[in-house]
Amino acid sequence: MVPVISDLKWFDVADPASPELDELAHRFGLHELQVEDCRHRPQRPKTEEHDHYLFAVLKHMHDAGDLEFDDIDLFLGPDFLISVHHADSPAFDSVRARAQQEHIERLDKVFYIIVDQIVDAYQPVLDKLADEISDIEDAVLDRPNPETLAQIYSLKRKLVEFRRVAGGMREVVNDLIRREKGLLGDDLDVYFRDIYDHIIRTVELIETYRDLLSGALDIYLSAFANRTNEVMKLLTIWGTVALPLVIITGFFGMNLALPWENSVHGTVFAVVLMAISTIAVLIYFRMKRWF
Amino acid sequence: MVPVISDLKWFDVADPASPELDELAHRFGLHELQVEDCRHRPQRPKTEEHDHYLFAVLKHMHDAGDLEFDDIDLFLGPDFLISVHHADSPAFDSVRARAQQEHIERLDKVFYIIVDQIVDAYQPVLDKLADEISDIEDAVLDRPNPETLAQIYSLKRKLVEFRRVAGGMREVVNDLIRREKGLLGDDLDVYFRDIYDHIIRTVELIETYRDLLSGALDIYLSAFANRTNEVMKLLTIWGTVALPLVIITGFFGMNLALPWENSVHGTVFAVVLMAISTIAVLIYFRMKRWF
């Protein structure tokens, strides 16, 4: 296998299943369990130190729509860097481009750039999530319906996963800062601290988003309670207006000796009674501020 | 008692109550309280160091359907390994098979294989749980009913137990990694770290499942609020349509001097009035977007 950039022993394996990985593992003495980790995906984000190299599992955003993540595995030795990922990962092209453009000549700086690119790629997703949540909040106040609920729920699921990944990445970056081994130059500490700030901010934003979604759920539920209340009021007002009229018409429909029977005076009396009853009920509910 | 594998002093006691255990305890100087722990099940997962051996209580998945666990007790000394479990544990057959197949010749490696097999056996259960939860989520959105609720509840109970067991196992494995004693070879550290990753992932998945179940419960409850709301709407629309008609028919049923009494004109007037009333109510609710 030939290195990605000449003069730099950086090997990029775009297919974890390929025998190239075995070859590299043999050449640089990689541990079998870690090679297995590259192949059995997904793994949790982690860093592991071996005798002479550093092994890291990172999570890059694979599908921003569904918040799906994919593993990127890195082996950093004193004179080699091996990156393992799936072929169709656009994240890696930009890493390579940046490495060449900035004329990086140190392997630990390439390592830093990869971590930096991965964490940077979270940002647009966070912005998109903020928009989605903002839409949900509007929907919940204006026109709550079961679809909104399903949306809240689905977003919550994704955030649970994102939170876990970001938390794991935070540990990984923290680990890289604290590590005393000479594989990562001390001058990179401030750069990794910069990444650490980004990832902390990511975790905080995810937590905020979860709070906002919980709030949206509360509003959704109370909106329904409110609507049921409105429906009940309407039924009650209407029933209360109608029932006296039904009783009055029923009264004058009785086959008994009624006052003003078959007389226009009776009709006028009945109609006036019905009008008074209706107006009285409406005034009553008006005073109760029901409408 | 004869060892499981010749040349290896691994003793497997398939019945904790058998006198074989007492015999081994006497021969290798096992502490009486730990022998009692083997017999009084269930114990919490734990590791204990004694003068010259290591005692571990592990939890293997006994019944994947009901998420029931059973204890496996291990005593690892410099020159002996004693495993205690119930006879009908299929997990042990696979351990023995793997130990023989890989030509394991070190007792601490057998110890590792047992722990590894136990933790590996959690994976299919996690997959099954994911399926069950996915089914519940569908049921909750499509046709929520009290049975779904009972199902959510029962699954939650099981997860509480599983979470406790997995948390205990995490402590045990963490303990095995940190332990400085020479009973477990240092080269096994990376293997135990691998198990540790698995168990951490298990714990995380269980937490995620609990979140999902809580979400499903929220949806279930709000689905009911929604349905009550729908029922109320139907009753209200219907009542509001019907009551004017009842009043109109009642009005013309009064035994008073009515306009167009006993005339076809009256009938036509009444019918038209009823039609207008009905259409007006329906337009009103249409404008309110109730249907």
Place this chain on the structure above:
Amino acid sequence: MVPVISDLKWFDVADPASPELDELAHRFGLHELQVEDCRHRPQRPKTEEHDHYLFAVLKHMHDAGDLEFDDIDLFLGPDFLISVHHADSPAFDSVRARAQQEHIERLDKVFYIIVDQIVDAYQPVLDKLADEISDIEDAVLDRPNPETLAQIYSLKRKLVEFRRVAGGMREVVNDLIRREKGLLGDDLDVYFRDIYDHIIRTVELIETYRDLLSGALDIYLSAFANRTNEVMKLLTIWGTVALPLVIITGFFGMNLALPWENSVHGTVFAVVLMAISTIAVLIYFRMKRWF
């Protein structure tokens, strides 16, 4: 005062208010504040080291029905053990019996036996609680009523208290294990660790019980939402069936020129109309799967 068991300077004070305690305090140089602690009950579970002795406040289950606890105070010196408790504590009789039966000749072993008996006495209570919760769960699914709610609530209260006591006892036992002082023989460590396992398990079970009760409460509340929904449905179906009939009978009751007036054809027509209306409504609700 004479020791409980000859040859062993174990003094048992069955009434904290008795002057015997003062006499012992004077003789063995007990601190006045700790003597006060014996008298002002309840105290929190704790261990305190003094110059030459160990003071422990333990909580034994006094009333298993109401989950009430009582203090047992222990002073363990190099050559004396003083236990202080209320006279009517059956727990102490069994301690004395066991101490005599096992021919205990060391004061720290008596100390261990007392702690062990106290923690062991939690187990039957936990079993009883499991039964009660199981009953509540059945009740909540089958016939939820406000009494069940009061029961859940009362059990929750008791568990809060039990959780606090068990948590305190866990700290006490943990303290006894970690303590470096020579009052408790090192060979007792494994025994205290055994008690520690029991008390941890107790705490875990209480936590589980609380989770189960919360779940039962959720089911209770959703059962009511469900029942209200059922009631509403019944009212709505019934109202929707009845109102067309009321309108039809009202229509033919109008004192207007009606088709088939006073004719049997009209009656047949009306009856058929009513039957069709009823059947249509029932089919409609059947299709909506309301019954």
Place this chain on the structure above:
Amino acid sequence: MVPVISDLKWFDVADPASPELDELAHRFGLHELQVEDCRHRPQRPKTEEHDHYLFAVLKHMHDAGDLEFDDIDLFLGPDFLISVHHADSPAFDSVRARAQQEHIERLDKVFYIIVDQIVDAYQPVLDKLADEISDIEDAVLDRPNPETLAQIYSLKRKLVEFRRVAGGMREVVNDLIRREKGLLGDDLDVYFRDIYDHIIRTVELIETYRDLLSGALDIYLSAFANRTNEVMKLLTIWGTVALPLVIITGFFGMNLALPWENSVHGTVFAVVLMAISTIAVLIYFRMKRWF
């Protein structure tokens, strides 16, 4: 300024704004920020060590009804004790009385007595709270109404504040125990530990009270769900009883050729029909155990 007790340099400033405090600050070299702390109330409970003295802000219960707290500031030097508080604080009179009565001759003991009195004064408030919560629990089960809710809510508010103060005081007392400086005699450690136990118990009780109030809130809410359910049932039963009767009377009121028209047989038939209908409906609901 003259000391409170002759022979003891204890200065009590009953008005934080008075120039006496400035005079003392100058005389004993108190830090300006701490003098400001005495004047800008409220401060959080805290202890601060300065070059040669100890500064403590304590919280004493000022108004037991509203759970309002006031600051008491203490400066303890090797040869002076300055206490700063509001004039109308009855707590201080009892401190002075107790100090004189016990013939205290050490400044650190006076310091201890002040802290002890402050923490002791929490106890009657806790007892009163227990009574209030007990009343609320009864009210919530017997006659839930919005006033109860407001009461629960107001108590919750007070407990939040009390919890914060008690938590701060716990830190302060813990600090006083751990402090190695010679200002507080080592023989006082056991006394401060006694206070610590009290304050821990206070915090635990507040937590329990909050749990109880949350439980009461749950019961309150479910009581309303229950009542709405009862109301709905009544309406449904009554509607279901009445509607058949309305239909029957409507049927025989139609101006069509009816069987037994204008005959007593018809009346009897109608009445019997109505009776059967009513009884059938009542039996139906009886079987459903609705009443």
Place this chain on the structure above:
Amino acid sequence: MVPVISDLKWFDVADPASPELDELAHRFGLHELQVEDCRHRPQRPKTEEHDHYLFAVLKHMHDAGDLEFDDIDLFLGPDFLISVHHADSPAFDSVRARAQQEHIERLDKVFYIIVDQIVDAYQPVLDKLADEISDIEDAVLDRPNPETLAQIYSLKRKLVEFRRVAGGMREVVNDLIRREKGLLGDDLDVYFRDIYDHIIRTVELIETYRDLLSGALDIYLSAFANRTNEVMKLLTIWGTVALPLVIITGFFGMNLALPWENSVHGTVFAVVLMAISTIAVLIYFRMKRWF
């Protein structure tokens, strides 16, 4: 660039994008990433030590109405202080005024004044929030409506943000106290501890406000449950009063042989029956204390 105050090398950059910042960065050897932090806002509050200077990101309250914050970046070296902020920040004018007024001649004291002013500016916002929450609580008890809910929700959002900022600032100030480096004089420790107390109190108040808002939400929701209950009661009472009257009038409207047909006795009987029915129903509900 000229210093803000003559004799003091304090440089104030009012526009992070200006080349002045680059010039200063070059002159004092500031790290590029930290200069970037000044330009890419918002950053999280933090302190970072570099070889020879201290870098701090602080959060000052930019818009008290919307609880919006803006970054203030500080670089403190042994002989320079650089502050970076947006031009329209009134907070800075008061810092400069205070620094000149108090004749500050040390850079670390200017640093302290800036932090102090920033944290002090939180206080009026906290007071305003307390007022808003108090208004919401009143609204929720008197006239709950969806607008109140939206208000609660919006305030909750703001508090989440404020909590995060205040928590970050607490870490920063804590860091400044613990720091051993000689850049901040030891005599400032007590001043920073004073700020620390303020910020802790701020965090506690925000937590309290969140609790209060949660309580207000509970009351809001239960107020709706209560209102629905009231509406249902009214409907039920009214329906129960009206239905007997409808049945009675219907009964006497039947075209069957009725007692007292077409007689005044019948009318009197019917009216009396209707009155008794109404009174009976009202007494029944009165006894149930429904009104």
